[in-house]
Amino acid sequence: MDPRDVRAAGAVVTRKGGEVLLVHRPKYDDWSFPKGKLDPGEHHVSAAVREVAEETGLDVRLGPALTSQRYRMLGGRYKHVDYWTARVVGSDDVSRYRPNDEIDAVEWVPWDAAATRLTYPHDRETLAEARPLRRRTRALVVLRHGKARPRKAWTGDDRLRPLEDAGAAQAERLVPLLAAFDVTAVHSSSSTRCVQTVTPYVEVTGWPLERHDRLSEEDATVDGVVDLCHRLLDAKEGAVLCTHRPVLPTVLDALGVPDVSLAPGAGLVVHHRRGGVVATEVLHP
Template sequence: MVLRRREGLFEVLLVHRPKYDDWSFPKGKLDRGELAPVAAVREVGEETGLAVRLGRPLDDQLYVVQGGRAKVVHYWVARTLDGDDVSAYVANREIDQVAWVPVDEAAALLSYARDRATLQQAVKRRRRTSTLVVLRHGRARSRERWRADDRFRPLLRVGEQQADRLVPLLGAYDVTRLVSSSSTRCVTTLVPYADATGRRVVTDDGLSEEKATDAGVAERIGALVDAAKRTVVCSHRPVLPAVFDALGLADAHLEPGELVVVHHRHGKVLATERHAVH
């Protein structure tokens, strides 16, 4: 992760690993079943003590490690959430130094050419972006077996588990605005994150299967993009093509519990990511 701040100078956070005597960006390994964005935020917290949120993704690094095994490392630009002071960091066997370094000095201090290339890309992408997460609700009861009003069709147990697993994923991007179709299966998908963060789910009939129109969806998504807040929009398979069209993107054909993270600036989509919880 390329964690950055600006205090007069544009600086990035680097760590020193005594085992290898090298300077690099904070990074680490995925736990079993963990998604890369969640692991990135967790590892930075463990290695530096800083809480962060992810921004625009950078190119993956791919290289060969000892034993001839290929290794892939995912990178994002990121910013701190609750302050960036690392003066109280306690050295350990894994990381013995953590330092904010001006970009020009960082290029010289980094031990690997691949990290210098990542730094160069991060500098080119230093302008802030906004985040809009497009989410399909978790797995729900079968439409054919549900005899009541379809708007109240609930999630299955597996769908509730998906909703729980969305909490750290949405948290990795520090989503602050929760917008949902008014249907139960969409609202319930966002409730665990709302409960965990103290946020409120804002429901909108115009994002439901029963009330959505292409023009109405385009207007709503346009307003959310213009607001430039870190937002998640939860809706239904039949409605999502209109959501993606409003963003100028092809329909992603999301499965239940799957999402696309859209990074945009001034109404222009600059990058997307796709993740799924199971």
């Protein structure tokens, strides 16, 4: 992506019955998906959730990512828009939406009609890509703990080695990102640096934290990791699993996804349905 591009994010929001959410912008007299520009310093994941809420009044959680759009704007600059599929949390009623100068209509539109209603070809392409991904999935975020104090600077039990300041900042930035993927179950290695990585999310949301020795560097076993991963894949809730770099290959192998290199504080979002993996994406805080 060109760093000079205007960054934006949005979602293809769907619901049971085969409908997709579209918005009308009176300034351009066009129909499109809810989306908008990132605020300074904002992550594109949290921007997608915020923009849908601001433009439609609906609270959503994200599903699999879609191919980003890039197109020329009036004036010559390019816009880069990241999209996800999404589902509404709570009521999906838009009948009480108040029109304004930016968005004057919000409608649930049947899929086939939406392809005709959408103004731009790139939106129709995104709609077609989203259609086979419209069924609800759950997210399992496999997280590498944040940046920790160096081993050589720590003389105590390595299980107690904490995050450094940069790692603590990463942990704080993860809060809205995990929320965007509807994480309600928090699982962590019992080691301090992993627990500290997910603690800000636990403190903000109130979701309980489960600590596991079997996710630690010292005590991880293949059987223990496989058992937990299979249980989380079968669960009907979003989850985060925080562990260590040496344990990550075992976790990813247990989930049946390719091994990826994750930087400290980064994660792999595994979207799954009925025990099977639908899609994955790397999450950088």
